[in-house]
Amino acid sequence: EPEVTQTPSHQVTQMGQEVILRCVPISNHLYFYWYRQILGQKVEFLVSFYNNEISEKSEIFDDQFSVERPDGSNFTLKIRSTKLEDSAMYFCASSEGTVGKYGYTFGSGTRLTVV
């Protein structure tokens, strides 16, 4: 079964450093998403991406965050200057279409620890 692949599985970074989280969505999917989950809390939407541009973003997705699809297969989330409160599990997801019936396929997540 096709999978969404995320790398790395765990990243530790110093506060103030830049991090890039990588995702390879399912090949025929067109819609991409990043979510995050602070430990013990609910999953929160960050951003959705389609046709090489952001479709929607949440209040969490401020100027410190950016996304891009540099080579047609990878989908990356960059945090420019990490803060302690950015420590969370970050999930990439992709979808075949916007219609809700497709649901999402999530990756296994990247656990980001900011120290």
Next chain:
Amino acid sequence: AQTVTQSQPEMSVQEAETVTLSCTYDTSESDYYLFWYKQPPSRQMILVIRQEAYKQQNATENRFSVNFQKAAKSFSLKISDSQLGDAAMYFCAYRSPPNSGNTPLVFGKGTRLSVIA
């Protein structure tokens, strides 16, 4: 904005028994989609079951079924013949109708299910 509420932070069930996880949501929309996701200790998010609001028939997937009460805005998940592998965090999620663009999923806070051997 839509909200999803899961009022049971934790539940437990004996192996082979049946358990029901509750979910309510708030929306003014008439057409939408509802989902249950499972998050085992590996932290991966796995789609368990989905329901389209315009369908009156409750969705089923093997041992998993839902009780969708549109008027009450309730979407509970029933797990029959519970297995040890069902132990996980379960999240209820809502998605707006298809003509509202690339809208995100809105998640509840989750219910942690323990299965007792």
